[in-house]
Amino acid sequence: MNKDHEINRINWNKRTEAHFKHPDYKVKQFLDGTFKLHPLELEEMGDVSGKSLLHLQCHFGMDSLAWSRLGAHVTGIDISDDSIKRANELKDKAELDARFIRTDIFDLPDVLDEQFDIVYTSYGVLWWISDIKRWAEIVARYVKPGGIFYIAETHPFLDMLDQDKKFIEPYFHSGAEHYPNEPDYCDKDLILEDEVGWRWSLGDVVTSLVQAGMTIEYLHEFPFCVYDRWPNFIKDDDGWYFYPDGKKDIPMTFSIRAIKM
Numbered sequence: 001m002n003k004d005h006e007i008n009r010i011n012w013n014k015r016t017e018a019h020f021k022h023p024d025y026k027v028k029q030f031l032d033g034t035f036k037l038h039p040l041e042l043e044e045m046g047d048v049s050g051k052s053l054l055h056l057q058c059h060f061g062m063d064s065l066a067w068s069r070l071g072a073h074v075t076g077i078d079i080s081d082d083s084i085k086r087a088n089e090l091k092d093k094a095e096l097d098a099r100f101i102r103t104d105i106f107d108l109p110d111v112l113d114e115q116f117d118i119v120y121t122s123y124g125v126l127w128w129i130s131d132i133k134r135w136a137e138i139v140a141r142y143v144k145p146g147g148i149f150y151i152a153e154t155h156p157f158l159d160m161l162d163q164d165k166k167f168i169e170p171y172f173h174s175g176a177e178h179y180p181n182e183p184d185y186c187d188k189d190l191i192l193e194d195e196v197g198w199r200w201s202l203g204d205v206v207t208s209l210v211q212a213g214m215t216i217e218y219l220h221e222f223p224f225c226v227y228d229r230w231p232n233f234i235k236d237d238d239g240w241y242f243y244p245d246g247k248k249d250i251p252m253t254f255s256i257r258a259i260k261m
């Protein structure tokens with residue numbers, strides 16, 4: 001395995017247990033049936049009933065199983081051993097049907113030889129991708145002709161701003177970035193030894209998908225994000241986070257829907 005991905009596998013094994021128990025991840029609500037995916041992906045994905053769905057970077061499979069509850073035939077893949085273990089436990093507890101595979105996304109073609117009606121991935125995934133062109137080729141490889149790829153993800157523009165909307169980072173980056181001794185975004189008491197990430201612009205993502213043979217149906221941008229990027233962020237009833245001024249003037253989330261012709 002790529003040594004940077006190995007660092008991230010260990011990092012995600014440490015996070016999984018903390019996330020599984022953390023109230024923000026809503027495992028309890030998932031098990032009692034009240035957990036819902038965001039209205040954004042529910043609306044933009046449309047009816048998944050009866051469709052085969054590959055969930056890339058599925059973490060401990062709660063979103064994957066939520067799609068399964070809506071009638072999709074789900075396969076979830078993730079690099080973290082503990083995430084896949086928890087995903088299988090959650091599947092059994094919820095009495096749902098899904099298949100989970102532990103693999104680095106870049107090794108997926110070695111272990112999975114199928115195509116899907118829908119390839120899906122969401123929120124907090126691209127940072128872990130070391131090669132965006134190869135990622136897009138893998139995405140395209142798994143979409144059936146006539147099928148779709150859908151991603152909802154935090155907008156790269158948000159990384160540029162601090163909690164007062166002042167610029168703190170450039171938009172363009174290159175190469176891997178190491179973050180030793182960072183707290184987890186959810187369980188702030190969990191300090192992680194190391195993580196490696198890569199930042200991709202919207203142009204990188206769109207161009208890679210197009211060059212991999214996907215036809216972009218849309219690229220949407222939204223003025224809210226899925227997590228409390230800064231401590232002063234406020235949350236609305238749908239679970240989205242905003243700057244405290246409440247203005248809808250910054251792109252904080254994007255979604256892309258693409259078709260394989």
Ligand SMILES: C[S@@+](CC[C@H](N)C(=O)[O-])C[C@H]1O[C@@H](n2cnc3c(N)ncnc32)[C@H](O)[C@@H]1O
Binds near residue numbers: 057058059104128129
């Ligand atoms: C922020 S989580 C995504 C959570 C997702 N929104 C969900 O459905 O719960 C990022 C996931 O990417 C996984 N990951 C990181 N690098 C990976 C890689 N190279 N191959 C496959 N999965 C990877 C991590 O293990 C983690 O579960």
